[in-house]
Amino acid sequence: MADSTFLTVDWAIDWLRRSAAVVAENRMALIELDRVIGDGDHGENLDRGFSAVLEALDAQAPATPGAAFKLAAMTLMSKVGGAAGPLYGTAFLRAATTVGDAAELDAAMLGAALGAARDGVVARGKAEVGDKTMIDAWTPAVDAAVAAAAAGAGPAAVLDAAATAAESGAVSTDPLIARKGRASYLGERAMGHRDPGAASSALILRAAANAAGAGA
């Protein structure tokens, strides 16, 4: 089957495992991005957080996608340490709340969960599109996911659209002046550098698409 109609907890767990792998793989790249315009801890913090997510998944098998998201939320909030912890943690927590106890997620629910996750990041970080933050990846990703779902795409295609838009969104942060976080102290010196949070968001959303079999 090229694109199943529903995603289950197996997908959610696979997504989290793939996220941990891709974050570990890009640890140095994220550290380098953050070293230039932040405090250099993004890659290390996120790697520590997702490593803890792997341990949590080994220790207890979540029964639903929502339970997997909630486990990730609590773990990331406790273990990441920097701003990425509460931001990604809130994203997963809001997604968990949105999908509730559902055993299977369809394309529309995925769009809604991504939207709730993005809204959580906005609420927590108080950032807008153009501030050179994670939101610059998340907002186009949500718009693309919702549009794809409305056009009748299946879950994998929805996630693929989201990941592609997030990747473009991350690139779009390169010329921006940061208005949030440590990078905002740098003014124009932040121009020409990609926001590490937007970069990691794109990696994690691509992992979601890959776990759903997009492009396979």
Place this chain on the structure above:
Amino acid sequence: MSVGLVIVSHSVQLAAGVVELAAQMAPDVVLIPAGGMDDGGIGTSLDKVMTALGLADTGAGAVVLTDLGSAVMTAESALEFMGNPDTVLLANAPLVEGSIAAAVAAQSGAALDVVCKAAETALNPVAASPAGGTATALPSTADAGEAGAVTAVVTLINPMGLHARPAAVLAGELGAMDVEIEINGVDGQSVMMLMTLGAGQGAELNISATGPDAKRAVDLVRREVEAGFGEI
């Protein structure tokens, strides 16, 4: 039972230091530090914050004070996990000044929202004076200052003058009264402002109070000053 405080900082030592400082002026208030990550490194931990909240709220609620950006986000996340209870307020306040102002308010028995407000107005304490109540000012019992004000001039006799502890005593007791009181032109209900006076031994304090408790308030200041704040 008073309102408790949770001090969230990226640094274990900073959180502990703020608790140490605030505890000097608020010996009976439960002050719980939540600094650093679980392993003690720089950062903030949801676990630590949630544990601290459980300890700080002994029935009258808790106010959370934070340092930089992600400490605020971690505190907000902890509250969201707990279902945003009415018994916990997150103060938008400078960590050190806000913690001390909140601790003093809690020590005086102030309610949750008042303690939070004390923190949030720590850098501008005059604005924190209770609103209203001025229309019922008692007739003056001494002449000087504005019409209707109760006034007095007293001289500090204790060796250390109006340092942190007596400032906290005065601000705490005055804060529980329905009064507008100025001491040498600053808000007598604000420990931070009283400390900015830097009034040492021999300094004169010009007191002016209005409101229903004006006379009680001035008498209290006079009594404390004349007793050397119990330090002599």
